[in-house]
């Protein structure tokens with residue numbers, strides 16, 4: 001039987017903000033796009049803000065009602081990446097078998113480290129202490145024989161806690177939890193399961209196997225095994241090429257349809273920045289972009305562009321997406337607006353040694369981009385505008401954008 005840890009940095013963005021500005025310690029902090037105008041959505045929150053009921057992705061207006069004293073800060077994406085890499089470096093000192101689940105959490109197979117004298121709890125405790133001492137961040141850790149149970153374990157008690165889910169205690173700890181606690185159980189799956197009187201993880205685990213085989217599809221059968229903790233201990237190492245995602249993307253459903261190229265370009269810029277941040281955090285490059293639009297009449301149109309060069313900068317993603325936008329939809333020439341925009345990065349690759357010469361160039365571009373971002377952050381987004389953007393009449397004044405209604409979108413991950 002394997003021993004797997006699931007480590008999750010507590011309130012990652014907000015905790016890094018507290019490190020950058022210690023005066024925020026023990027205060028309710030909300031990381032959001034537009035602190036000055038009290039607009040936009042909650043990207044992350046500190047423990048104190050969480051205790052007031054603030055939730056990620058809700059609008060700032062709602063969050064501020066729950067927590068009027070919250071201190072609002074802008075995201076420092078470049079610094080989050082630095083901390084994420086330091087966190088993974090610590091994890092790699094325990095095992096090479098690590099599966100990333102976002103920039104601030106991962107599974108670690110520590111089977112080889114466990115012995116009579118060194119129990120898994122001691123190893124988890126040491127890892128947690130190292131992250132605290134070396135980075136100033138706290139983690140919650142779940143320990144189990146299955147990935148699903150380890151993940152539930154890291155969520156079970158937070159912050160700065162360790163929960164062991166063992167063969168002996170898993171039925172009492174896991175089985176009473178609602179079925180949607182399991183990864184990948186969305187609304188439609190939940191409704192299907194409810195029809196079989198499955199409301200908790202235990203209900204699913206205790207279903208007769210013949211019912212599962214007869215009525216469930218492949219996803220349902222996988223879920224059944226996960227609920228039982230069976231066949232769920234293979235770490236898909238981030239070093240293994242076959243485990244790279246086919247694509248990585250983000251999309252947003254707009255609170256109001258948009259009708260102009262200028263408005264669409266603002267959304268595309270925000271999505272490009274966020275996707276670039278995710279690619280950089282995982283050391284990924286991509287060499288294609290797919291843009292998908294959902295129109296006012298719910299029709300979905302998309303187009304992709306594949307190139308010879310790989311990239312991860314927000315500039316490149318934005319540039320190609322805008323090009324695709326102009327090719328697939330004539331915004332000015334239609335009475336239909338855009339309801340949702342999604343950008344997928346295609347042909348994801350890990351950055352490797354063969355790309356070094358290219359990387360020099362990339363590094364320069366990315367450094368430039370980071371510096372531009374820092375200047376904008378410090379002096380205001382409207383203080384530095386690219387010549388090309390002015391020529392194309394693309395308004396990059398983010399502060400202005402976020403005042404407008406449509407910007408209160410919910411960004412969702414659409415990796416597959």
Ligand SMILES: [Mg+2]
Nearest residue numbers: 008009011104
């Ligand atoms: Mg986390």
